Amino acid sequence: MDQTEILLTAETYALQGWDFAKGWLLSPAAWTQFGLLVVAYVVAVYITRKLLPLLSKYLAPPADQDNVLAKIRRFILMFTPLLLPLMAYAFTGLGEGVTRSIFGSGEVIAFGKRVFMFLAARILVREVLQDPMLKVLGRYLLLPIAALYAVGLLDEVMAQLDQTVLPLGNLSFSLLFLLRFIVVGGAIFWLGRWSNEQSSSFIKNQQEMRPAMRELAAKATEIAIFGLAFLLVMNIMGISLTSLAVLTGVIGVGLGFGLQKIASNFISGVILLLEGQATVGDYVELDGGEAGTIVKMTARATILETYDGRWIVVPNEDFITTRVVNYSDSGSANRYEAPFSVSYDTDINTVPAIVEAAVAKNPDVLSDPFPPDCELRGFGESGIDFSVEFWVNGIDDGRHKYTSDVLFRIWNALKDNDIEIPYPRRVIEMKGPFPSKPE
Structure with a gap:
């Protein structure tokens, strides 16, 4: 084909395109649809600006509320960015019905309606979804699907995916089935995880239940929710549970041999x-x-x-x-000891009363089951050994340093009563004369 033929062919296509565009530009149906698209968008913008303050006023709970109703209200408020494109989509749908009833066509306004749905999907992925897994599904599955829907190619692409079969041993499935499984499974298990978080939070806030029962109820609820999610996914995707019998048998054998410790734990x-x-x-x-x-x-x-x-x-x-x-069993107290010594010059009969009174002033020391008890333990090399026993609710470590505070009180009480705390002393006996200094 020479250059002249190429130019003639291009001119022919250009004339056909111009005739097509001129037909649309001069068509009352096309201008009506464009006008309805603009009107639908303007009305949606106006109503959205009126509704958003009202929704924020009546749905937004106080910041200090964290009950179930407050969480539901916050969850609904997350979707307010979708209000504008969805309202534009709804109004455009009404306009499409009008143009098809009057002119018998509505391709332009139908395309605009699909564009509004694509914008809603884009806002959903960018502004509404916070979960990382849902963001990935939205970015790589929902947005491409919405784009194909906007340009009118979704049905053709889905038919092609349905015809593309992937063999997997004795099983085979289409790409369309795989995509549906990913979308449906991801959405259901996300909903299951969200439901589990809410139910677990609700159960753990029931203070009248024993802590162990709260943990058990939360675990049982988690197993039930995800078990139900699994069965629901299998049912929606049309997978017969009887086909999983062999897999269940394999899992049973694995539990019997390789997973004994996991099952035991x-x-x-x-x-x-x-x-x-x-x-x-x-x-x-x-x-x-x-x-x-x-x-x-x-x-x-x-x-x-x-x-x-x-x-x-x-x-x-x-x-x-x-x-x-x-050490923290329900209602139990723990006993600790604080040893100390006094000088042999001390009247030891006065020591127990002084120390017991000082230790009892500690607000964490209990009088029940027993008050502080100072006991004589022995006669040491440098002093007389005592020890005071005291009871507390808690562990003497971490944030609570009961023994340290008790020893401080003992020191101050002994000092206030002029009782000496001894330190080691040694007597050295020299036999024979000191060596003379060399001349």
């Missing part, structure tokens, strides 16, 4: 929560030397936090098969 965790012998907030010490405050109980292990800020992961089985000392 899981059952041990359930027993711990049921019995309530150790729960979140307790300070425990195990036979292996691990000691700390229980900060979290998972299906496999219990997390201990030491007073130096370290976390220790202890398998739940260790709480069942080994000896565990719980």
Whole structure:
């Protein structure tokens, strides 16, 4: 084809395009649709500006409220940025019905309506969604789908994806099925995680329940929610649960052999929560030397936090098969001792009353089950040894330094009564004369 033929072909296409554009520009139906698009957008902007302050006024809860109703109201307010494009979409849909009934066509306004839906999807991904997983799904799945819908190619692309089959052994599925599974599964499991967070927060706020029962109820609710989410995904995608029988058998064999410890720790965790012998907030010490405050109980292990800020992961089985000392068992008090010494020149009959009165002034020292008790322990090399026993609700470590405060009070009380606290003394006996100084 020479240059003249190319120019003639280009001129032919240009004339056809001009005739097409001129037909649209001179068509009353096209101008009507353009006008309705503008009117729909302007009306949507006007109504949105009126509604947003009202929604913020009546839906926004006080900042100090954190109940279920307040969370629902905040959740609804998250979607207010979608108000403008969705209202424009709705008004454009009404305009499309009018133009199709009058002129028998509505391609222009239908395209505008799809563009408004694409803008709504874009705002949803950029401004509304906060969860990282949903943002990824929105950016790489929802926005491309909305763009294809806006240009009118969604049906063709979906048909092509449905015809593209991926073989996987004896199974095969289409790309369209895979995309639907990802979208539906991601949305349902996100909803399950959100529901689990809300239900767990609600259960843990029920202070009338024992801490162990709160943990057990939260775990049972979590298993129920995600189990239901799994069954729901399988049902929506049309996957028969009977086809999972072989997989279930394999999992059972794995639990019997390779996952014995995991199963044992899981059952041990359930027993711990049921019995309530150790729960979140307790300070425990195990036979292996691990000691700390229980900060979290998972299906496999219990997390201990030491007073130096370290976390220790202890398998739940260790709480069942080994000896565990719980210093924070419900309502229990702990006894501690503070040793000290006085000089041999002291009237020791006055020491117990002075020390007991000083220790009792500590607001954390209990009078029940026993008040402070100062006892004579022995006669040391440098002084007379005493020790005062006292009871407190808590552990003498971390934030609470009971023994340190008690010793300060003992020191001050002895000083106020002119009682000397001895220090080690040694008597050196020299036998024979001192060596003479050399001349």
